[in-house]
Amino acid sequence: MPGLPPGAVHHGLQRGPRGRARHRGPLRELPPHPGAHVRLRPVRGVGVREFIVEADGGSRGNPGPAGYGCVVLDAATGETLVETYEYLGVVTNNVAEYRGLLAGLRAAHDLDPSARVHVRMDSKLVVEQMSGRWKIKHPDMKPLALAAGRVFPPGRVTYEWIPREQNKHADRLANEAMDSEGSASSVRQPSPAAEADAGAAAKAETDVPAAKAEADVRAAKAVAAPGWAPADMGAPATFVLLRHGETPLTPQKRFSGSGGTDPSLSEVGREQADRAATALARRGTIQHILTSPLTRTRQTAAAVADRLGLEVTVEDGLIETDFGAWEGLTFGEVRERYPDDLTAWLSDPEAQPTGGGESFAATATRIAATRDRLVAAYAGRTVLLVTHVTPIKTFVRLALGAPPESLFRMELSAASMSVVAYYADGNASVRLLNDTSHLRP
Structure with missing residues (x-):
């Protein structure tokens, strides 16, 4: 019979006088044939796979330095399949709890999108809100709850409150995240069984260093996302990324990070800031302004704020990389004086500039934490972030899911604008890159 492997047994039929099929004899159940379906493995069971997600979040100060930890367990065996933790920067305890829940659900979904999940947390607030018994009123938690509710289809996830002493695994991971203060953003540790189920792609991922792995996981999700969101997703958090205007060092193409002289805007730079302010006022979409703490960005932000009548908030997470x-x-002077260090820096995102500067991997960890915190704080809002070359490129790189070397393949002019939108389900859309049309006479 076409389509069956050699040796496969099947029922034969013969035709009656009018062409109707009839069985040659009584039906009987055939034993499994040893030669049939040679590529199929034995079926262990027909039930849906079940996971337990334990999550916890904490904030030392509320708001204060915060982090989350979560673990995915096999409900049948109790085996630990995935562990994840992340430092979040300065957020509230409840936001950290929700971020832990969201990370745990996404980790479970990565293992098996068709699974059922039972969540156990010691946060009464999160459990009651996600169970639908309490309303979600705080604007910082609404988008996180919405995103968590969309990871699995309705009815696939149940919630249970447990005492803190029964949540020690996730609590330990959350404390590790807070202790790291950004030096390590995420750890995922699939067991051998989980790797076998997840396939070769998940197995390869376990060899990636923690900070780089987290960036790659975020990147992969961004690549898989479409360039738009469903109508019921709500308005995204939209970041208008404005690079500061020129300083005396800009036209000379000198390294100018957070560890240097902190130059002010030049006359050209001040004019560029004014032109950017005029363009943004004409658009009329900016609702908040945040800036890096360095002088050149604060001056650029002030020019825009004066035109728009908005206040400026200093955000330390937007600072430029320290180039040691x-x-x-x-660039030529660095190549002449520190050739080996420069070669390493160009080829390895973990490499630091000479003298203990900040690596691109460390910058990515910092920007990812800043992004997540600001997306939660400004959900549905349009925010102007006045910052620098490396942070802007990193925002774009992570949104696109591009590798670290893509930082060297983007050009950002002084006072240029780029735009990235972030949706409630965690997806991102790059809408604009290096726009300088507002600088033309």
Whole structure:
């Protein structure tokens, strides 16, 4: 019979006088044939796979330095399949709890999108809100709850409150995240059984360093996302990324990070800031302004704020990378003085500039934490972030799911604008890159 492997047994039929099929004899159940279906493995059971997610979040100060931890367990065996933790920067305890829940659900979904999940947390607030018994009123938690509710279809996830002493695994991971203060953003540790179920792609992922793995996981999700969101997703958090205007170092193409002289805007830079302010006022969409703490960004932000009548908030997470001993030098001067360090820096995102500067991997961890915190704080709002070359490129890189080397393949002019939108389900859309049309006479 076409389509069956050699040796497969099947019922034969013969035709009656009018062409109707009839059985040659009484039906009987055939034993499994050893040669049939040679590519199929034995079926262990027909039930849906079940996971337990235990999650916890904490904030030392509320708001204060915060982090979450979560673990995915096999409900049948109790085996630990995935562990995840992440430092979040300064957020509230409840936001950290929700971030832990969201990370745990996404980790379970990565293992098996068709599974059923039972969530256990010691946060009464999160359990009651996600169970639908309490209303969600706080604007910081609404988008996180919405995103958590969309990971699995309705009815697939149940929630249970447990005492803190029964949530020690996730609590330990959350404390590790807070202790790290951003030096390690995420750890995922699938067991051998989980790797076998997840396939070769998940197995390869376990060899990636923690900070890089987290960036790659976020990137992969962004790549898989469409360029738009469903109508019921709600308005995204939209970040208008404005690079500061020129300083005396900009046209000379000198390294100018957070560890240098902190130059002010030049006359050209001030004019560029004014032109950017005029363009943004004409659009009329900016609702909040945040800036890096460095002088050149604060001056650029002030020019826009004066035109729009808005206040400026200083956000330390938007600061430029620290280029160590390379501050104030040109690329050629660095290559002449520190050739080995420069070669390593160009090829390895973990490499630091000479003298203990900030690596691109560390910058990515910092920007990812800043992004997540701001997306939660400004859900549905349009926010102007006045910052620098490396942070803007990193925002774009993570949104696109591009590798670290893509930082060297983007060009950002002084006072240029880029735009990234972030949706409640965690997806991102790059809408604009290096727009300088507002600078033309």
